[in-house]
Amino acid sequence: MQVLIADDHSIVRSGLTHLVTEMNEAATVLTATSYGQIGELLDAGTALDLIVMDLRMPGLSGLNDLEALVRRVAPVPVAVFSMVDSPEEMRAVLARGVRAFIPKSTDDVLIVNILRLVMAGGSYVPPVLGMAGAAAPAPAPLPAHSLFDGLTRRQLDVLDLLAKGLSNQEIGERLGLNLSTVKTHVTGVLKALGVGSRTQAVLLVKDADRDRLV
Incomplete structure (x- = not known):
């Protein structure tokens, strides 16, 4: 399993690397500090199983770049790990095909489980996006493969x-x-x-x- 962590802050890269190895001890973690470095890795034919990336990094000009990356690496899942706390921005990001939006305030244990869920083919939506609107329906049966x-x-x-x-x-x-x-x-x-x-x-x-x- 090979995971790419893209963030221009070293402490974030180190923290996420630790969590990825908790998720899978055999995982190989690659890092990038800019959108351009992600492209270089992909141009070199680097095989990936998961990308975890920030929204605010050098070279990433907006959601169009994000969507282009998601389309380029599909079906490899892309998870966004960000300080953004605006529900509108979160929805806009998820609408571009991102499989998980993980706020940087999320508990470490939950982050590990979110990554497991994404790797199992699921997706994650921050709870704040589920707080508005009609009451939630009764819980459905748990997924068969998760x-x-x-x-x-x-x-x-x-x-x-x-x-x-x-x-x-x-x-x-x-x-x-x-x-x-x-x-x-x-x-x-x-x-x-x-x-x-x-x-x-x-x-x-x-x-x-x-x-x-x-």
Whole structure:
């Protein structure tokens, strides 16, 4: 697996490199500090499996350049990692074929899971884009091929009920399990997903559901 990280700030490149190796220890990470360097790597025939890039870097003049890159490397997924916090700009970026918009304020653990989701063929939309409009529909079944593949059937049942807002006690009553067993399953779910809280696990479910509805 070969990943290109394009950002003109060394601390960002170093941080993302660390997260990519957490996602896949065997990953090879290449870096670029400008849009032109990305082009040079592609011109040289460099094979890539994922591109993670900033929106503000030398040589990148706007969304047309971004869309041109997305089209050039397809079907290789492109994820944007950016300080941009405007919902309108986020939507404009995603409309150009980018598979994930990851705000730089995103928790490290969640970033790793987002990258896993993208590599599994999914996409990620920041929660802020889902806060407006009509109420969200009831959660759909979890994707068949995604970062949820590592969960057991019972863990999937528990995660589905977590996403519906049920407490541990309510989950136990629904599934016929005692409270201790439910807690054990919840701990297993969090560990399998690589997240540190129920909230982060539920966010992954909601993101996956939204991707299936897009």
